[in-house]
Amino acid sequence: xxxxxxxxxxLSRRFGSKDALNDVSLEVPRGCVFGLVGENGAGxxxxxxxxxxxxxxxxxxxxxxxxxxxxxxxxxxxxxxYLSEQPDLPGWMRVDEFMRYTKAFYPKWDAAYAEQLLExxxxxxxxRIKTLSKGQRAKAGLLAAQAHRPDLxxxxxxxxxxxxxxxSDILAAVIRTVAEEGRTVFFxxxxxxxxxxxSDHVAMLHQGKLVLCGPLDQIKAQHRRVTLRFESxxxxxxxxxxxxxxxxxxxxxxxxxxxxxxxxxxxxxxFGAKIVEEDDASLNDIFIGHAE
Amino acid sequence: MNLRxxxxxxxxxxxxxxxxxxxxxxxxxxxxxxxxxxxxxxxxDLLINPNTVAKAYQDLExxxxxxxxxxxxxxxxxxxxxxxxxxxxARAVLGTALDRIASxxxxxxxIRRLVENELAIRRTPxxxxxxxx
Numbered sequence: 001x002x003x004x005x006x007x008x009x010x011l012s013r014r015f016g017s018k019d020a021l022n023d024v025s026l027e028v029p030r031g032c033v034f035g036l037v038g039e040n041g042a043g044x045x046x047x048x049x050x051x052x053x054x055x056x057x058x059x060x061x062x063x064x065x066x067x068x069x070x071x072x073x074x075x076x077x078x079x080x081x082y083l084s085e086q087p088d089l090p091g092w093m094r095v096d097e098f099m100r101y102t103k104a105f106y107p108k109w110d111a112a113y114a115e116q117l118l119e120x121x122x123x124x125x126x127x128r129i130k131t132l133s134k135g136q137r138a139k140a141g142l143l144a145a146q147a148h149r150p151d152l153x154x155x156x157x158x159x160x161x162x163x164x165x166x167x168s169d170i171l172a173a174v175i176r177t178v179a180e181e182g183r184t185v186f187f188x189x190x191x192x193x194x195x196x197x198x199s200d201h202v203a204m205l206h207q208g209k210l211v212l213c214g215p216l217d218q219i220k221a222q223h224r225r226v227t228l229r230f231e232s233x234x235x236x237x238x239x240x241x242x243x244x245x246x247x248x249x250x251x252x253x254x255x256x257x258x259x260x261x262x263x264x265x266x267x268x269x270x271f272g273a274k275i276v277e278e279d280d281a282s283l284n285d286i287f288i289g290h291a292e
Numbered sequence: 293m294n295l296r297x298x299x300x301x302x303x304x305x306x307x308x309x310x311x312x313x314x315x316x317x318x319x320x321x322x323x324x325x326x327x328x329x330x331x332x333x334x335x336x337d338l339l340i341n342p343n344t345v346a347k348a349y350q351d352l353e354x355x356x357x358x359x360x361x362x363x364x365x366x367x368x369x370x371x372x373x374x375x376x377x378x379x380x381x382a383r384a385v386l387g388t389a390l391d392r393i394a395s396x397x398x399x400x401x402x403i404r405r406l407v408e409n410e411l412a413i414r415r416t417p418x419x420x421x422x423x424x425x
Contacts, residue, residue, distance in 0.1 A: 172336050175335050175339065178342055178343075197305070197339055198341045220302075220304070221304075283300070
């Protein structure tokens with residue numbers, strides 16, 4: 001079994017009266033693509049800050065590559081490529097200067113690979129960073145994060161506010177990382193379609209708590225979306241104990257449920273309704289179901 | 293190959309990929325001996341996880357649709373393509389037949405019963421022995 005690159009145990013963190021993280025435990029296996037979803041303020045960035053060693057665990061523990069990122073920041077950070085949501089790159093630097101500057105921090109910087117990325121991203125090495133568009137800036141940040149071939153590529157909402165073409169480029173870069181053996185990707189996003197495309201594992205944070213964590217295929221298979229047709233139109237939504245979400249009108253109602261907890265056939269029988277459609281729930285269904 | 297995957301549908305991505313590769317063979321857009329893109333290239337083109345592509349390729353190999361040649365890549369197998377060509381021919385004839393009886397307004401169940409009957413009449417004793425063997 002692949003060892004865990006990130007191991008978080010019972011992590012909690014309060015800011016004032018707010019529980020930013022509440023007893024969160026998760027493991028990121030080596031070589032996987034781990035997607036973290038959650039609405040704004042759910043605790044995603046706080047979690048990432050713990051991984052980077054920027055926050056010390058108040059209660060619980062954080063282990064990255066088997067090391068404590070707060071006690072041993074250099075050993076941990078040198079193996080991580082990090083791209084934040086709004087990359088804060090030095091505006092006055094030219095792209096090539098920025099590359100030279102970043103290279104100084106990472107012994108494993110691969111100059112040839114960096115050049116290749118530069119070309120693929122279509123960045124002008126002579127351009128000053130402040131003249132770059134938002135998308136180009138994101139790519140410059142991604143270049144810096146990837147060029148030293150980090151063991152862990154850590155992306156915080158990498159596609160935030162970017163147009164679809166740039167988003168595709170970033171996603172392609174992530175996939176290239178994954179294809180190289182042994183490298184792990186951890187990215188947080190609220191763009192569920194992206195998460196669904198590339199993640200092996202998914203975790204969902206809601207108000208600081210981990211409401212879901214596991215292999216994506218398993219999670220999707222466990223959650224079913226069932227459409228029931230009733231004999232007569234229902235004036236109010238049917239009450240389905242344990243359902244994540246109930247929507248619809250009249251005779252047809254769609255229920256998103258965890259099939260481990262709720263058997264569709266039993267549910268249908270209880271209402272005297274017929275199952276007319278049944279699917280794996282989409283991540284969107286599951287997300288909304290847990291967030292409501 | 294024109295592949296379109298829908299990550300949000302209820303169908304796992306690797307299943308969609310398997311189905312679409314088979315469909316591409318059926319329609320002739322890929323043929324026997326053709327090489328499929330590498331796992332990595334396919335993943336990059338479709339913007340999905342390479343593990344998903346690998347899973348789909350493994351399934352396709354298991355079903356005898358493609359052959360994974362160590363070091364060379366994934367190749368479409370001959371026997372399947374030949375079979376698909378036969379299927380294409382049969383589909384054309386069947387399609388014409390169905391068009392011609394469309395005006396009779398039979399239900400789908402009735403049509404299926406007709407097809408079953410015709411198949412039953414044509415079953416050879418050898419096939420029957422195999423079935424009840």
